[in-house]
Amino acid sequence: MSINNYIRFDWAMKRMLRDKANFSVLEGLLTTLLNEEIKIVHLLESESNQEEEYDKYNRVDMLAENSKKELILIEVQNNNEYAYFQRMLFGTSKLVTEYINRGEGYDKVRKVYSVNIVYFSLGHGKDIVYHGKTEFRGIHENDILELTPFQKQTFKVDAVSQLYPEYYILKVNDFNRVAKTPLEEWIAYLNTGQIDDGANAPGLDAARKKLKIDSMTKDEKNAYYRHLDNIVILRDNINTERAEGRAEGRAEGRAEGRLEGVMSVAKNMKDLGLPMETIMNATGLSEKDIAAL
Template structure:
């Protein structure tokens, strides 16, 4: 790869360049591709919570964003092997839930949270490169999916119980080095190799090509 086609590592850019509102389009492109719906970031939020006391564990994440619907996005990049990373993901969303609801508010004020985890190590035992986790309740006897009532759907403006709970995405990018016409696979390729071929079509990669060029 020629020098003029090299790009800044995504984790470095996320801690610095992508915090600039002018560069939100890169993050929006990644989230839009991953969730398969248009995501518009309104602002970035403080990503380190205050400790209640000296024994309270802090919640420090790489990046915390809020979209135009008030939903929260935790974006983490993990380079080193961490055997308890699944629990770390759970802690991150759980802590955030409690931070963004005030004492005295009803539970209907709990925010929707997406946890996006870009990992550069072999997390768990699986062969796919992208995993999605969400919460559903099914009947033990008949396997029936527990749904919301019409009133709840109208009240919360969602269609399923899982829409009320945090959702998790794991991108295992370390071994993916095949260029593809599939937008999500294009993003995985970029996250692993740092290369953006000229025929990239995934949302956000065109902006990344301009904003993350190494020579700049």
């Protein structure tokens, strides 16, 4: 394995993969993930393609168009964001409405794929890659609503879900095993920034040639290493927040446990018919709290 020789994907997305000469790297990832050959016609600009200093580790996304005129939104996110699922929905909804001309029929709505590469714990699950799509299922018969033959012929799809946005979530930080499939080879690179010498997934050979750290200028290397430092700081902040949250949770749990114990004692004393003043002195509870038991 070549160690620390290749540029991290999130940096490459922002600085290098927008160059048409490097499309093959991104096409390889999308081909592997979507399980069909993807050829990017051109990249479309999005509002968050920013280079400002404040954006040093914020959202990085890329909007591509494949040969079938379908839209592909690729986003790399390092920062933990609790409402990220809603942001995915907002992003696809925005594309659907932006890329249809006023007055056009709904049959002109573009297919959208949302590919999310997240470097933080998103949701709770055991897998590293998740796929989401829209289906309509009968509440009585549990059958899936299907297209009519005319609709299939008109829209050139086989299922209703193919008309709606589809979502992919790659939880790359959770990958901790030997890569055995092309997609796992890509996940390993996204996780570590390293490409195993035996990895042959589509696009990785192009990444070996085009994304070498040694090919960067001195200024590019300095900016890149600053980016890596920012990522380390960001992860430390996230880990610190999690540790503090766990500590606060334990403290709150102990406090809640003590309060429950006091309330239980007070209720028992009340049931025994002890005077209110005695219960108040013994437990420290107010007359109102004890009366509510």
